[in-house]
Amino acid sequence: MNLALEGVSYGVDGTEILTDISLALESGEIMTIIGPSGAGKTTLLRLAALFEQPTGGTIRYDGTDPWALSRDDRLVIRRRIGMVFQQASLFDAPVARNVDIGRRVRWPWPRRIRAFLERLLPGQFTGSPAVDERTLEALELVGLRDAWDRDPTSLSGGEAQRVSFARALAAEPEVLVLDEPTSDLDPRNTAILERAIERSRERDHGVLLATHDMHQAERISDRVAFLLEGELVEVGPPGQVFKNPRDERTARFVRGDLLYDDNELLA
């Protein structure tokens, strides 16, 4: 599924957070959004994942504007997108139930009621196993196949984030929207998640990833987009953005100058 942002703007209470953003994400592509804190990366991702409606411009998935559709029709598109947040938020339920929630909300109500009754009176209604193969496959992609029956409180921060990622993968999305998923992780957990992200690309999923880790952006991106103060400054392959940027502001950001000299740069 292809994603296109056409002149997208977003503002709250008269304050513009994103201005005239245009970019396209193809299937099987990893696009990384870089930029300083407060640049609007999270807002951009929330717009892409249809959490928020743009106040200007249009978002299109395979040419269709989801916000022109009914809520039910938009839900069909929404369910082809998976989102992972910076902070892992796991429900108060075993890991397997956290991971398969995306599929359970897609079940028709009679099946959901049967599953609920099954949990109250095990073995009386469906006879289904406690965990299914697809859930285990998703957990395997993040190296946690054996953790399916663990309580979320027993997981480390890195493991919890990997479970969050497995939850997004288990619903088999065609577009993955990842908001700094590795920002709090150690190198090992980061490497596991990066491998899972690359596996998604191999499966022809589009990946939109926000990160503060320039090495990560350079390592796994097909294209990098630099966002500054709500404006898209530059989009290009990592080789261009990091080695030979076309915009002076991009050059200064990747060199680290922007960290010290925001006002001068923006002027």
Add this chain to the structure above:
Amino acid sequence: MPFELIAEPNYLRSVIRVSLTVSLIAIFVSTLVSLPIAFLIGFADFRGKRLVTAIINTGMGFPSVAVGLFVLLFISTDGPLGSLDLVYTPEAMIISQCILAAPVITGVALSAVESVDDAVRDTAYGVGGTRTDVALITLKEARYGVITGVLAGFGRAISEVGSVLIVGGNIAYADGTSKTRTITTAITFETRRGEFETALALGAVLIVLVLLVNGIVMRLGGR
């Protein structure tokens, strides 16, 4: 157990039966009303939300005698519900206990729903949940708080004296069994008669009942 209660087991049984029946029905009805209100307020953003929340919280402290008086005026012969002839009936006691318990259940459940992290709602939405799914997942995350609200409401209802005394009248039939006499009003009655042992025994029964119901509900809630 005091001699009187052993000699009159029917009295004790009927008092417990009336107490439990009235309070459980009142809690069932007020839970049915309160939880949707708590969720609607918890999920919606509207002008005056803080005022509505403040009113609910104030309701948690309604004086029970005032509620009893209000209900009595409502159901008395000249009141709007006078034709239903509810004065001094268990139904009138159910109404007053509903009014007392509803703000407690609503207030505690609302607080539980609002305390669920926004990230949970975002996650529920992000996995493709509908608004109903987001609400159900939030409810599940808030379940212990919601159960606490229902239990607090039950505690308020079954331990309440003032309003049931006013609208129920603490009436026993000629054979000594209870019509509208609850454990709490019976304790008041027996204390006034100087039957302290009976009153103490009834107090112990009340405490055991509350503990029992709490235990059952907590177990059903998974804690």
